[in-house]
Amino acid sequence: MRSFVHVRVYGVPLWGWLAAAVLYAGVAGVAIELAWQRSVSAIATVGSYRLDLYAASLKSELGRYEMVPGIVARQDSVHALLRARTDAQPAFLHAVDTYLAAVNREAGSLAVYLIEPHGTVIAASNWDQPLSFVGTNVSYRPYFKDALAHGSGRFFGIGTNTGVPGLYYASAVREADGSIGAAAVKISVDALESAWRVPAEAAMVVDANGVIVISTVPAWKFTALRPITPERQTQIQASRQYAGRAVEPLLYRRLGDWGTAGWFAQFPDWTHPGRYRRFLAMSKPAPQAGDSIVVLLDVAPARHQQYLALAFVTGLFLIAGLYGLYATQHRRAIAEKLNAQDALRRANERLEVTVQQRTAELTSANARMRQEIAERINAEQSLRDSQQELVHAGKLAVLGQMAAGLTHELNQPLVAIRTLSDNARTFFERNQPASAIANLERISRLVDGMALLTGELKTFARRPGIERVPVSLNEAVAHAVLIYESRIRDEQVQLDMHVAVGTMVYAEPSQLQQVIVNLLGNALDAVATEGRRTIAIDAHDGDEHGRVMFTISDSGTGIAPEVLAHLFEPFVTTKPRGRGLGLGLAITSRLVEGFGGRISAENVPGGGARFRIDFVAATAQGTANGR
Known part of the structure; x- marks a missing residue:
């Protein structure tokens, strides 16, 4: 019998095959682990961007309501109503109810109401509705107690009258001898939950009790991520924070940590009831004290x-x-x-x-x-x-x-749409329908531009051909200035424009507007922290071959040389983390190339940066087509 070392298979010793098998197992194990680590790191990066985005939207959506109670508390009619005797209150009540209803409409909240020192609501924006807050006693609510004791209060709970969850802000109505009552506002978080929904992901806000109060998965709302002690359950029941319902734990299983960035867990699959799915969970403190934002990212791609x-x-x-x-x-x-x-x-x-x-x-x-x-x-x-x-x-x-950077590109048109819609409502109230209709038409153009912008993400890698037509460069610049009109005014930016009337270039209209909007937005970001804020926009004939040279310069600090060489590549940015993914200039470059133009950037010797676009003039293109 031959020994083991002399056995051969297809001319190769058996020990050689065994060594190859061991080597294969080792290399495969290392490759699988490296693929897992790199993929999960990429998922964690997306999760970090998601958390920053959700924190910013939460702060923006809820922060604008925080000052409403304080404003109401300073009104003379509110003070007069709280100081009046019970038999004299009806003389002031209608005026205060009407005022609170107007504040509620303007703020877009669920309700604004006034509370006397013993906790009874004496005036409310919904005074004339079936489920009015008037007469309701809220002395047990923490936000009312905190407002009287500390001047302000905040609380998330379910309404005892309506059964509708919401966030409450309260502010004390004070005079020289102390607090004489409190003003409160209740707001809805449904818009946030709708905006945060992303396929195969979940996002939620967890309060100081460990209870999920905002969630993109409706079935998880008002369940707990951590055990709640009997003492804490008693306190929750006393405040009726969750409308008297017992808080049940969310059934999930924690699997292990991913460094300091997050942890793995199996959560119920909301798309397939009865199943569980593995997620990478990441969290960060919410802008509201005591709360935290949690995002769950599917690790199936890894x-x-x-x-x-x-x-x-x-x-x-x-x-x-x-x-x-x-x-x-x-x-x-x-x-x-x-x-x-x-x-x-x-x-x-x-x-x-x-x-x-x-x-x-x-x-x-x-x-x-x-x-x-x-x-x-x-x-x-x-x-x-x-x-x-x-x-x-x-x-x-x-x-x-x-796709994660798309929200950054839509922020500016959304601000313009909000400003134009508010102005349109004012024009209708003033019986000026012509001005209101003009604002609505501008909003329609902005929405069309946003729809085209979302299409850019799909066509970034392989851009199809577009139909170029003569477009007024003046109108494109005016469109961009209109979008940033309030920001230019509020930040006191000096805008110097030298674009001759009737300057026409060949481009796609909405995409040309997006190019100018991107460049002007970057220029405003560059001068935002400077003492001298100047932006210059200029257009002139480039050469005898029928070109139009367009430039936009700023008085900022300029662009670092190592960034300038790769400025138009994806994910290259000079902005702080969380304020952009570096996609704006990459998309702008591809749009300009689609027009048959060329874009470049340089630092200005006196300070600042200048972007230059060489367009095809409409007359020159028309001549070429005629031949």
Whole structure:
């Protein structure tokens, strides 16, 4: 019996096959782990951006209501109503109710109301509605107690009258001898939950009790992420924070930590009831004291990357194995050929038949060699095809991450839409329908521009052809200035424009407007912290070939040389973390190239940066088309 070390399979010792198997297992394990670590890191980066975005939207949406109670508390009619005797209160009540209803409409809150020192609501914006707060006693609510004791209060709970959850802000109505009552506002968080919904992800706000008060998964609301002690349950029941209902724990299982950035857990799959799904959970403190924001990100893409890594390593080892077998067979064939030639030389005359047999064997060996070579070529081609598929998958992953920056590009049009809608309402109230309709038409154009902007994310990697038409450069600049009109005025920016009337270029109208909006927004960001805030916009004929040279300069600090060389590449940005993904200029560059133009950037010797776009003039393009 042969020993173990001498056993061969396809000409290779058995110990060689075992060593290859051990090496394959080790390399595959390392590749799978590296793919997991890199994929989860990418998911964690997206989660960090999500948390920053949600914190900013929470602060923006809820912070604007925080001052409403304080404003109401300063009104003379409110003081007069709280100071009046019970029999004299009806003389002031209607005026205060009407005032509170007007404040509620302007703020867009659920209700604004006034509370006397013993906790009874004596006036409310919904005084004339079936579920009016008037007469309700809220002395047990923490926000009322905190307002009387500390001047202000905040509380999230479910309304005892309406059963509708909301956030309450309260402010004490004070005079020289102390607090004489409190003003409160109740706001809804439904808009936030709708805006935060992302497929295969979940976001929530957890209060100081560990109870989920805002959630993109409705079934999770008012469940607890951590155990609540009996004492705390008693306090919650006393304040009726959750309308008397017992807080049940959310059934999930924590699996382990991901460094300091987050932790893994199995949560119920809200898309398939009865199932659980693995998530990466990340959190950060909310802008409101005591609360925290939690986001759950699906780790299924990381598992997919592990499968791809295993397939890639397996393919490499198969190719290496085939090449090793081929080399072994090749050496054996050469050795057999040399032996046959030597035997033929020694017995040429005596062994003619043997020579023919040997020749036939060599021919067969050569055929096998050619077949093996063809198989190797096919295997190499399959490897190249697999590599191309992996590159394509990487591109799709990059495009998915770029969607996270879309919100940054929509912020400015949304601010303009809010300003124009408020002005339109004022014009209607003043019986000026023409001005109101003009504002509504501007809003319609802004919405069209936003729709086109979202399309840019899809066409970023492979841009289709667009139809270029003559467009007024003056109107595009005026559109961008209108969007940033309030910001230019509030930040006292000096805007110098030198664009000749009637300057026409060939472009796609809405995309040209987006280009100017992006550049003007970047210029405003550059001068926001400067003592001298100046932006210059200029357009003039570039050369005799029918070009229009457009420039926009700012008085900021300029662009770092190491950033300037890669400024128009995706994810390159000079803004602080959380204020942009570096997609604006990359998208702007592709839009300008689609117009047949060229964009460049440089630092101005006196300080600041200048962006230059070389457009095709409409007259020159028309002449070229005529030929």
